Amino acid sequence: MEPLMFRYCPACASEKISFEQNKVFRCPGCGFTYYHNTAAATACIVRSNAGLLFLVRNKEPGKGKLDLPGGFVDPGEGAMDGLRREFTEELGLNFKPEDFKLFASFPNIYPYKNITYNTCDLFFYIDAPDLTEKDLQPEEAEVSAVLFIKKEQLDIERIAFESVKKAVGLFLKIV
Numbered sequence: 001m002e003p004l005m006f007r008y009c010p011a012c013a014s015e016k017i018s019f020e021q022n023k024v025f026r027c028p029g030c031g032f033t034y035y036h037n038t039a040a041a042t043a044c045i046v047r048s049n050a051g052l053l054f055l056v057r058n059k060e061p062g063k064g065k066l067d068l069p070g071g072f073v074d075p076g077e078g079a080m081d082g083l084r085r086e087f088t089e090e091l092g093l094n095f096k097p098e099d100f101k102l103f104a105s106f107p108n109i110y111p112y113k114n115i116t117y118n119t120c121d122l123f124f125y126i127d128a129p130d131l132t133e134k135d136l137q138p139e140e141a142e143v144s145a146v147l148f149i150k151k152e153q154l155d156i157e158r159i160a161f162e163s164v165k166k167a168v169g170l171f172l173k174i175v
Ligand SMILES: [Zn+2]
Pocket: 009, 010, 011, 012, 013, 014, 027, 028, 029, 030, 031, 032
C-alpha cells in the first residue's frame, strides 16, 4: 500500500512526482526528494502477578482490540525515554528507562488517516509483580480498558497488530 501523501510535488507542484522503493518521493522536474523513512516505535509487556497488562484500543487502527503500552518515539528521544513517556501519558505510571529490557523487534505497518507508516517496533518487558488495576490512570482518548490477562487465558488473535502478536508469542516462549 502506497502512502497517499504527495499527488503533486510540494516544491514545484509538478504531477510527475514518483514514489520509489516504498520509501522515497522524487520529483524529476525540480529534484525535490523526500524519504518517508521507517519510524521507530516501542511497546512493552508488563508482567505482574495479576497477569500480563494489555490495553484495549480506543481508536483506529485496531479499535476494540488488545495492544501493549507504547507508541512512536518522538524526535530527539531515545527508545526507553519514549517508552517511559508513553507509560506516564497512557497509564499514569512512572517507570525508570533503565528497567525496560529489550527482547525483540519486528516491522509493522500503521495506517493512519490515509498515510501508511512503516514502523520498526522495539519490544521490551518489565517486571512489576505488585502492579494492579488500581495503580493505573488510563488515558480515555487512547485506552478504553486495561486488562491483566494470565498467559494461559490469552487469545493472541485479540491483539491488534501482527508485530505485537509475534512479540507476545515469542515472549511466552522464551522469557
Ligand atoms: Zn518538483
